[in-house]
Every structure is written in structure tokens, then in C-alpha cells.
Amino acid sequence: xxxxxxxxxxxxxxxxxxxxxxxxxxxxxxIRIRGGKARIIQSRCIDCGECIRRCPHxxxxxxxxxxADVGKFNFNVALPAPALYSQFAPAVSREKIFAALHxxxxxxxxxxxxxxxxxxxxxxxxxKRRAGLKTPMISSACPAIIRLIQVxxxxxxxxxxxxxxxxxxxxTEARRxxxxxxxxxxxxxxxWFLTPCPAKATNIRQPVDVTATDLSGAIGISSFYxxxxxxxxxxxxxxxxxxxxxxxxxxxGYAGGEIRATGLVNSLIVHGVKEVADVLxxxxxxxxxxxxxxxxxxxPGGCIGGALLPENRFVAEKNLKLRVRRLxxxxxxxxxxxxxxxxxxxxxNSAFRHKTIQxxxxxxxxxxxxxxxxxxxxxxxxLAELPGIDCGACGSPTCASLAEDIVQxxxxxxDCVFKLxxxxxxxxxxxxxxxxxxxGETGTEE
Amino acid sequence: MSEPFMDLSFExxxxxxxxxxxxxxxxxxxxxxxxxxxxxxxxxxIGTYEGEMNVIIxxxxxxxxxxxxxxxxxxxxxxxxxxxxxxxxxxxxxxSTAPDYVRDLGFGAGMGLxxxxxxxxxxxxxxxxxxxxxxxxxxAHKKA
Ligand code: SF4
Ligand code: SF4
Numbered sequence: 001x002x003x004x005x006x007x008x009x010x011x012x013x014x015x016x017x018x019x020x021x022x023x024x025x026x027x028x029x030x031i032r033i034r035g036g037k038a039r040i041i042q043s044r045c046i047d048c049g050e051c052i053r054r055c056p057h058x059x060x061x062x063x064x065x066x067x068a069d070v071g072k073f074n075f076n077v078a079l080p081a082p083a084l085y086s087q088f089a090p091a092v093s094r095e096k097i098f099a100a101l102h103x104x105x106x107x108x109x110x111x112x113x114x115x116x117x118x119x120x121x122x123x124x125x126x127x128k129r130r131a132g133l134k135t136p137m138i139s140s141a142c143p144a145i146i147r148l149i150q151v152x153x154x155x156x157x158x159x160x161x162x163x164x165x166x167x168x169x170x171x172t173e174a175r176r177x178x179x180x181x182x183x184x185x186x187x188x189x190x191x192w193f194l195t196p197c198p199a200k201a202t203n204i205r206q207p208v209d210v211t212a213t214d215l216s217g218a219i220g221i222s223s224f225y226x227x228x229x230x231x232x233x234x235x236x237x238x239x240x241x242x243x244x245x246x247x248x249x250x251x252x253g254y255a256g257g258e259i260r261a262t263g264l265v266n267s268l269i270v271h272g273v274k275e276v277a278d279v280l281x282x283x284x285x286x287x288x289x290x291x292x293x294x295x296x297x298x299x300p301g302g303c304i305g306g307a308l309l310p311e312n313r314f315v316a317e318k319n320l321k322l323r324v325r326r327l328x329x330x331x332x333x334x335x336x337x338x339x340x341x342x343x344x345x346x347x348x349n350s351a352f353r354h355k356t357i358q359x360x361x362x363x364x365x366x367x368x369x370x371x372x373x374x375x376x377x378x379x380x381x382x383l384a385e386l387p388g389i390d391c392g393a394c395g396s397p398t399c400a401s402l403a404e405d406i407v408q409x410x411x412x413x414x415d416c417v418f419k420l421x422x423x424x425x426x427x428x429x430x431x432x433x434x435x436x437x438x439x440g441e442t443g444t445e446e
Numbered sequence: 447m448s449e450p451f452m453d454l455s456f457e458x459x460x461x462x463x464x465x466x467x468x469x470x471x472x473x474x475x476x477x478x479x480x481x482x483x484x485x486x487x488x489x490x491x492i493g494t495y496e497g498e499m500n501v502i503i504x505x506x507x508x509x510x511x512x513x514x515x516x517x518x519x520x521x522x523x524x525x526x527x528x529x530x531x532x533x534x535x536x537x538x539x540x541x542s543t544a545p546d547y548v549r550d551l552g553f554g555a556g557m558g559l560x561x562x563x564x565x566x567x568x569x570x571x572x573x574x575x576x577x578x579x580x581x582x583x584x585x586a587h588k589k590a
Contacts, residue, residue, distance in 0.1 A: 155484035286492050363478035369516045372480040373451050
């Protein structure tokens with residue numbers, strides 16, 4: 001069952017104590033503890049990073065690219081996620097942040113926030129068509145949510161807006177812009193996303209929405225944050241790059257920023273992977289078809305809550321919101337005049353998704369429906385015998401998932417501590433009984 | 447007809463909004479486990495949910511049953527009354543007899559029966575004023 005899925009969420013056997021914390025929080029029940037150590041069922045994992053956030057022993061981490069990988073190219077462009085700005089107080093100008101990135105080895109900067117503004121306008125014009133739209137339409141910005149829909153809500157794939165997430169649009173634009181500016185061959189330019197989360201890193205290696213990505217890789221922000229923090233105080237602004245994105249693009253870094261930018265008022269803003277799953281459940285039941293648009297983000301608070309951001313998420317939220325507010329004060333009054341400086345979009349069709357998102361259902365017990373039905377019956381029987389308290393001590397997240405694992409041959413009934421105790425008790429009783437042939441003691445009963 | 451392959455049965459209590467949706471979500475999970483395609487599972491779940499709500503809002507209580515065969519699923523909703531006086535009218539969109547307090551909860555906009563009819567492959571309703579109502583919906587597992 002270990003298909004060829006690439007995941008950036010990895011875990012460290014040495015660190016893992018088998019404490020079962022993580023299995024409780026995984027939204028797709030992708031983690032099992034076997035032999036005292038956690039393992040991830042690859043076909044189920046959506047790289048949401050929830051386990052990284054929850055592990056008290058730091059046994060889960062994201063395998064992203066690092067600054068060392070940048071050396072492979074002659075010319076390197078950094079694509080900072082808007083969430084990077086949230087790691088610094090608003091008084092630290094973006095020009096300063098770009099200068100620090102320059103010091104860290106990047107030759108140029110292209111703000112993902114700028115591409116977010118193109119995407120904003122595309123979404124707005126797509127939503128104007130109204131007729132024939134499957135409402136609510138669901139934002140495509142968070143790759144963990146796209147994967148959540150693939151595995152748990154495949155019937156909602158048609159609701160995902162067919163527009164690329166800002167990072168992909170940014171990569172294409174950056175590659176085009178710097179190929180032109182430097183005269184270098186496009187393939188010799190490294191285009192690096194500075195990512196707040198593992199999901200974006202996974203989407204580069206195994207994209208669900210583009211046929212070929214223009215990104216060279218994704219570098220986790222936590223991997224260079226320390227170094228950046230050290231140098232940023234002493235640095236003076238340089239002219240490596242001008243801050244071009246408006247407050248609307250930057251706002252995409254926190255939950256609600258996309259809705260604020262697009263002006264779609266009849267919308268929901270949902271963040272936190274469990275909360276999103278609950279809302280998707282309702283959408284699947286047609287209970288929200290009077291809503292136009294749903295901004296869904298797997299991380300609590302939006303990207304500023306990403307698992308690869310070191311700053312406390314509430315501080316990060318304050319930082320970014322304040323930066324947005326101050327910037328807004330200096331911008332033209334109208335929203336549309338502000339976005340991309342009022343330019344109409346040059347994006348054309350390149351902002352549209354390249355390929356259809358495929359379902360990746362994980363619930364099916366067997367390809368043969370008759371066998372699957374038998375298994376459902378067996379699961380029901382086994383479950384009736386389990387204590388039903390979902391303690392997780394067996395290494396499966398719930399009693400129901402243990403029952404399923406047993407039927408699928410991946411666990412044994414005695415993995416349940418209660419079941420084991422029954423077996424042990426029965427054995428003990430058996431052993432404490434006097435041997436049947438011992439004379440005198442049991443003789444009277446015969 | 448042979449025994450259904452699988453039978454699920456749920457009791458529905460009048461006015462029990464807390465547990466509304468339990469039958470449909472359990473039936474949905476089972477269909478997902480046996481590998482019925484996502485769009486069809488979604489239709490069954492929506493139809494069942496509407497039916498469940500109808501029983502909870504309008505009746506004295508009843509049952510929701512799913513008979514699952516490899517090729518199709520039959521959902522049967524049965525209640526103990528008070529029945530529907532004019533079925534023709536009741537299956538029209540927008541017609542509702544839900545009491546005000548129920549509408550205040552956001553339910554009972556009169557989409558129940560027409561919704562159930564449109565999402566199932568086959569829809570039957572039998573009712574008499576003063577007696578119970580029985581609704582049968584059938585869903586093929588493969589698109590026709
Ligand atoms: S939280 Fe999970 S990965 Fe971390 S130590 Fe506990 S079981 Fe292991
Ligand atoms: S990254 Fe998310 S989906 Fe993958 S194992 Fe961790 S919690 Fe589960």
C-alpha cells in the first residue's frame with residue numbers, strides 16, 4: 001500500500017517516543033504507532049504539518065530545500081511568501097528584508113504577494129460569471145486543503161476554483177522577468193519559494209495543479225530564520241528589490257486576506273485543518289450552497305500559523321496585520337485602483353490550472369465491492385468488542401480505525417490493551433487452576 | 447429478491463435536532479468504505495439527510511433504513527404520522543409546513559421532498575393524513 005507519494009513531512013525514529021500524541025491530531029488518520037514508533041501511511045498523508053506542530057518530542061520535521069541548494073544555480077531569485085513578513089515587526093521595511101535575503105545568497109527577489117494580486121483579479125472575474133458555478137467555490141491557495149479534498153472529499157473537486165495558487169503564478173512571472181533582465185538561459189535561474197509550510201514544498205515535487213512547475217524548490221523559513229534575524233538588525237536597505245506588492249497582496253498571509261482582496265463578501269473564512277474538514281462536510285451535504293466562496297487554510301490563522309514559522313502565531317498575526325494597515329494608509333482609496341497599481345491583468349490564461357485534480361480516496365476497503373461489504377461487517381463485529389474509548393494506546397487513532405486495521409491485516413486484536421488484559425487474565429486463571437490430574441484436590445468434583 | 451447484503455437501521459426521534467444527520471453520515475461512511483463513487487455517495491447522503499430532517503421536524507418519530515446491495519442502495523424513511531394531506535403539493539419546491547420555530551433554526555424551507563426526488567434515481571412516497579408516511583429512494587451505484 002506504500003504508493004509512490006513524495007512527502008516533505010518526515011519523522012525521526014530516534015526522537016520518537018511513541019507517545020501517540022500525533023495520531024490524535026492527524027486529519028486523515030495517516031499515522032500509526034507500530035513497534036513503539038510512529039509511521040506515516042504515505043497514501044493518506046496530505047502534508048498539512050499538524051503532526052509537526054503537535055509532536056512534543058520534535059520527532060516530526062519537514063524536509064525542505066536549504067540555502068545550500070541555492071549554490072546549484074548561477075542566478076537565484078527568492079520568492080518570499082507574504083507570511084515571511086509576519087516574522088518581523090512592521091517597522092522592519094520589506095526593503096530591509098530583501099537586503100537580508102540578498103546577504104543570504106539570493107540575487108533577486110520576487111514577491112509572492114504581487115502574484116497574489118493577479119490571482120485576486122482572476123478570482124474576481126471568474127466569480128462574476130456566476131451561472132453554472134458550483135457554489136460555494138473553494139479557494140485553491142492552500143495545497144494541504146487541495147489534498148484533503150482529494151482524499152476525504154473527492155466529490156468537492158469540482159468546487160475548487162480552477163485558478164493557480166499565487167506561488168505558481170509568481171514562479172512563472174519571476175522566471176520570465178529575470179530571464180529577460182539577465183539574458184541568462186531560463187534553466188540556469190534558480191527560483192526558490194521561501195515557504196511557511198511543508199505542504200507547499202510537497203506540491204513542488206508532486207504538483208497536483210500544474211503540469212510543470214517553474215519553481216526550483218522550496219526553502220523552509222525556519223531553516224534560515226536564525227541567520228536572517230542575526231543580520232537584519234545591522235543591515236541597511238539595499239536596492240536589490242523594491243517592495244511592489246500592495247496591502248491586498250500581503251494580506252493573503254493571514255486568514256481572511258484573500259476575501260478582503262477579492263471583495264467577495266458572501267464568503268466564509270475557515271482556518272485550521274479540522275475546522276476546514278467540518279465545513280467541507282457541510283458543503284458536501286449542500287448545506288452551504290447559498291455561500292459564494294470559501295477561503296480554506298489548513299494552518300490556524302492562515303499561513304502565518306505555518307509549521308515552518310518560528311514566531312508565535314499571534315505575534316505573527318499582529319505583525320502582518322499592522323504592516324497591512326500602515327501600508328493601506330498610504331495607498332489609493334479604491335481597492336481596485338490599489339491592486340497591481342490599477343493595472344489590468346496581463347496574466348491571461350496562465351493563471352488557470354493546467355490539469356484536473358484527481359481524487360485519491362482512502363476510505364475504500366477493497367476494490368471488489370462484495371469483499372468490501374464483508375469487511376464492513378467484520379469491522380462492525382470487531383468494533384462491538386472493543387472498549388470504544390479511543391485511547392490510542394494500540395497505536396491506531398480510534399477504536400474504529402483499529403478495527404479497520406485488524407480487518408486489513410495491519411494490526412491484531414491484542415494490540416488493544418483491554419483485549420490483551422482479557423487474554424492475560426484468562427491465561428492467568430487457566431494457570432492458577434490446579435492441574436486436572438492432581439489427586440485429592442479436584443477429585444471431589446468428578 | 448435475496449436478503450439485502452447489508453442493512454443499517456436508525457431510530458429518529460421527533461424534535462431531536464442534536465442527533466440529526468447521524469443516520470446520513472453513518473450511511474455515507476459505509477458507502478465510502480465499500481467503494482461507491484464519491485458523487486453517488488454524496489447524493490445518497492443528501493437525500494437521506496433531507497429525509498431524516500423531515501421525520502424529525504414533521505413527524506412523531508420514525509426510522510431511517512439503508513438496504514445496501516452491491517449494485518444499488520435503497521433508503522427507506524418511515525414515520526408514525528401525522529401523514530401528509532396533499533402529497534402533490536408537498537413535493538413542489540418551496541412548499542413547507544414546518545412550524546415557525548423550526549424555520550428559525552434554519553430548517554424546513556420546503557426543499558426536503560423535491561430535493562429527495564431530484565437526487566435519487568427512483569423516489570416513492572406513500573402517506574395518508576392521520577397515518578404515517580413512507581418514503582423510498584433508490585440509488586444505482588453506477589451512473590446509468
Ligand atoms: S508525538 Fe508522535 S512522533 Fe512525536 S514522539 Fe509522540 S508518537 Fe512519536
Ligand atoms: S502531515 Fe498532516 S496528514 Fe501527514 S501525517 Fe502529519 S498530520 Fe497526518
